[in-house]
Structure formats: C-alpha cells, structure tokens
Amino acid sequence: MTIELKGMNTSHERAGSSFSGYPMLLVLLILLALVGWHFAEHFPEGPDGFSPGLFVTLIGLEAFAFLFVLCGFFMIQPNQAAVLTLFGAYKGTERKEGLRWVWPWIMRAKISVRAHNVHSERVKINELRGNPIEIACNVVWRVADTAQASFDVDDYKQFVNIQIEAGLRTVGSRHPYDDLDGEEVTLRGSGEQVNRELLEELNDRMKAAGIIVDEAGLTHLAYAPEIASAMLRRQQAEAVIAARAKLVIGAVGMVEDALTKLSQDGIVDLDNERRATMVSNLMVVLCGEREAQPVVNAGTLYQ
Structure with missing residues (x-):
C-alpha cells in the first residue's frame, strides 16, 4: 500500500549551516569580562570622568551584544538533529554533535534520530x-x-x-x-x-x-476470547483427524510391504480370502489405540 500525498510538496532534508559554539563561547566570556570591568572602573562616574549617560549606553551595548551571542547557542546530543527555520522557511538540518551557534533569529527544533x-x-x-x-x-x-x-x-x-x-x-x-x-x-x-x-x-x-x-x-x-474455546476444540479435532490419516496411510504401506515380503520369500501362500483376513488383522494391530490381544486359532478359516 502506497500513500500518495496529493497537492502537497514533499520535503527533503538538507544540511544546515551553523558555527562551532566554542569560539562564540570565548566571545561571550570576553563580553562578560568587559561588562564587569566597566562596572568596576566607571560606576557611576569613574576617575576618568565618564558621564552617567555614556556609562549606561556603553553598558547597554555590551549587555545587548552579550545577550545576542548567548541566544545563538544550542547543543546537539549524539543521534540528535536540529531543524533550522527562518521565519517559517526551512534552512536545513544540523546533525553535528556538540555546542553549536547560529544567528539568534533562526529557530531551532530538536528531533531525535535514535531508534x-x-x-x-x-x-x-x-x-x-x-x-x-x-x-x-x-x-x-x-x-x-x-x-x-x-x-x-x-x-x-x-x-x-x-x-x-x-x-x-x-x-x-x-x-x-x-x-x-x-x-x-x-x-x-x-x-x-x-x-x-x-x-x-x-x-x-x-x-x-x-x-x-x-x-x-x-x-x-x-x-478472540468469545471463540477461543470453540477453536481449541476444532484444532484438537483437526489434529486428531490429521494424525489418524497419517497413521492409516503408514499402516497401509506397512501391510503392503509385509504381504509382498511373505510372497517373495515363499513363507506362506495366501489366497484372496486369507489375504483379506491378514490385511484386516494387521490394520487392526497397527491402527488400534490398544495393544492387540493374540488369539490362537486351532483350526482353519474354513472350519
């Protein structure tokens, strides 16, 4: 059965573009150090005479840059992928493991590719x-x-x-x-x-x-439970019938081999009536569910 998606474009995966997150992590640490240094040296008016307005502007720019870099980080685990989209447009899939970085306006949706x-x-x-x-x-x-x-x-x-x-x-x-x-x-x-x-x-x-x-x-x-017992009896009956059919077929072959061997070796010469009697006796012995009881015949079939 094939599912045809009519009227819809089929998407296909392609490699996405991202950067290693470790250089950007270094940039993030540098920005953090700058913010701390400016707070220590120029808050609110340092020795160099920074005005409060200039100080706030400088700190604001550094904080914005810090947040800008921070928002681009994402991490990919082994056997995981990140689907990248830009304003609803598919921009590829990143499968490289580790710390990655993309422009903050690119959305990342992680998806597991594990079993x-x-x-x-x-x-x-x-x-x-x-x-x-x-x-x-x-x-x-x-x-x-x-x-x-x-x-x-x-x-x-x-x-x-x-x-x-x-x-x-x-x-x-x-x-x-x-x-x-x-x-x-x-x-x-x-x-x-x-x-x-x-x-x-x-x-x-x-x-x-x-x-x-x-x-x-x-x-x-x-x-199903409603027919389980009935089907079990049916299976048992079919199994018994199949087993008896094989037993009869095997018994017929054994009787045929026995009569052929007796005739070829000249052990006994049987007419049609004696042959039929022997066949009947052998079939009873081979197909019966109980052990055969021997009967000693003191006379002949004709007395």
Missing part, C-alpha cells in the same frame, strides 16, 4: 477466514528524514502509532490463523514471512513521514 521501540496494543481483527483474533506487534523505527518528519505530517510520533495499527490490521487480515494441511501461509506457522510482510507494509506506509522501520514482528497472537 524507537514501540509495542503496540492488542488489536482485534478478522483473519482471512473471518475468525476474530487478537494480535499485537513490536516495532523498531527511527527518523531518517527530519524535514519530512517535521513538515510533512502534523505529529510524526502519533502518525507512527496509527500506521502501526493500520499495517498490523492489513497484514493480519491477509492470512488465516492456522492451517493443519500446511498449504497456506498462516499467522501462527509462517512467522518469518508474516514479519517480513509487516516490515514491508510499515515501511511503505511511513515513508511519507521520513520514517524507517528497522524491525517488526508479532508478539501476541490468539483467538
């Missing part, structure tokens, strides 16, 4: 055969494009949570819960394939927000 781990709530859906089931998943995601995450969706974290639930519903409804014949892809028996489909589905849905999903997998899968 996020989300465990979804249990969602009740109908699987392929219409049976209600409960399903949940665990998703590891991260922001790959900070511009898309900031400007193309309103709240990218809420967007991720909603798309996880939607993707989980979509993938869960594609397959049956179980299939004893092993001919279909099932939610319970084909975990790797279902997880791969979920990963592809979520990546396709979240690329509109610049999000990449690294891992996705089911963590909970069960029939």
